[in-house]
Amino acid sequence: MSRKRYLVTGGAGFVGSHVVAALLERNADVVVLDNLSIGHRAAVLPGAELVVGDLADPSAVDALVGAGPWDAVFHFAALSLVGESVRLPFKYLLENGVNGIRLIDACVRHAVPRFVLSSTANLFGTPDRMPIDEEVRIDPASPYGESKFMIERALHWANEIHGLRSACLRYFNAAGADPQGRLGEDHNPETHLIPLAIDAVLGRRPALAIFGSDYATPDGTCIRDYVHVNDLADAHIRVLDQLDRRSVRYNVGTGQGYSVRDITEAVGRIAGRPVPYVMGQPRMGDAAILIAGAEALRADTGWIPQFTDLDEVVATAYRWREAHPGGYGDK
Numbered sequence: 001m002s003r004k005r006y007l008v009t010g011g012a013g014f015v016g017s018h019v020v021a022a023l024l025e026r027n028a029d030v031v032v033l034d035n036l037s038i039g040h041r042a043a044v045l046p047g048a049e050l051v052v053g054d055l056a057d058p059s060a061v062d063a064l065v066g067a068g069p070w071d072a073v074f075h076f077a078a079l080s081l082v083g084e085s086v087r088l089p090f091k092y093l094l095e096n097g098v099n100g101i102r103l104i105d106a107c108v109r110h111a112v113p114r115f116v117l118s119s120t121a122n123l124f125g126t127p128d129r130m131p132i133d134e135e136v137r138i139d140p141a142s143p144y145g146e147s148k149f150m151i152e153r154a155l156h157w158a159n160e161i162h163g164l165r166s167a168c169l170r171y172f173n174a175a176g177a178d179p180q181g182r183l184g185e186d187h188n189p190e191t192h193l194i195p196l197a198i199d200a201v202l203g204r205r206p207a208l209a210i211f212g213s214d215y216a217t218p219d220g221t222c223i224r225d226y227v228h229v230n231d232l233a234d235a236h237i238r239v240l241d242q243l244d245r246r247s248v249r250y251n252v253g254t255g256q257g258y259s260v261r262d263i264t265e266a267v268g269r270i271a272g273r274p275v276p277y278v279m280g281q282p283r284m285g286d287a288a289i290l291i292a293g294a295e296a297l298r299a300d301t302g303w304i305p306q307f308t309d310l311d312e313v314v315a316t317a318y319r320w321r322e323a324h325p326g327g328y329g330d331k
């Protein structure tokens, strides 16, 4: 079999870097396009080529996509702060939505056969049933979710009219880190629960604020579906085979929900001491419960999450963060 060649936008970011690692493990040639505004040079493992460039630069994107052939383009590069998107909707609609659509246009013009999109469960807003399968009505909760939906719609037409096959993967809560300790989660600012709880227990930040304790859940705190980033990466690889026949869209999660309290307790168990916390106000736009119905992905691709134990997920994140007090150290 000839060696596969992939272009990965945003491959220096959290999920993208773990997918690059998985592609390298499969002996593929990988080129990463990243402007390093959120991503990190050190998150691109040796073996992959990093091109520092911006999706907002159509001629640079066109030149790179034209320098194929590519077996597939993976698209991760995006802004992903839900709260920021509610303040600055057009930043998200333009930088995520429009730049993503331009990338698809370049893929169509240069006859890229397959496209894999990093999408989000934010597409489903406040769903009326749980777990959330692919038939739940789409009603994005934020301009961030809307920007991903814009790209999903463009991919629909790229498939219908030009035959570009695509997979849209709607992640629930990406969590954990490379079990080999090479890669981890390093956002600036950090807004995600698990890294914040870890920093709080390590004494690197003040106490964690738990956003609301009166939700309609057993312990009153929000429930989410935390899927290990290596399991997410595996889903990206598995959908490639589907794309030989058709375009697909899958919700990606474990089907198991954990509350904010479950997470703080797990972090406390791993650290060997409790996470200091204070009760804060609910965060605008947070749904009480978001759990994935990922049966379609399992049935079609044989995907089975390997990280089913919450403590194991948290432990991989903890190990990386403890060993990297300044993250990748470039911001």
Ligand code: UD1
Pocket: 080, 081, 082, 083, 120, 121, 122, 141, 172, 173, 191, 192, 193, 194, 196, 208, 209, 210, 211, 212, 222, 223, 224, 260, 283, 286, 290
């Ligand atoms: C959402 C988005 C995701 C996006 C992410 C980052 C959905 C379904 N997912 O995930 O696509 O990438 O935001 O912006 O919309 N929490 C606290 N205290 C904190 C931080 C978080 O209590 O300091 C709670 C939140 O209220 C939430 C849970 O922890 O219930 C997880 O929060 P977070 O890690 O920010 O992810 P989501 O908001 O679920």
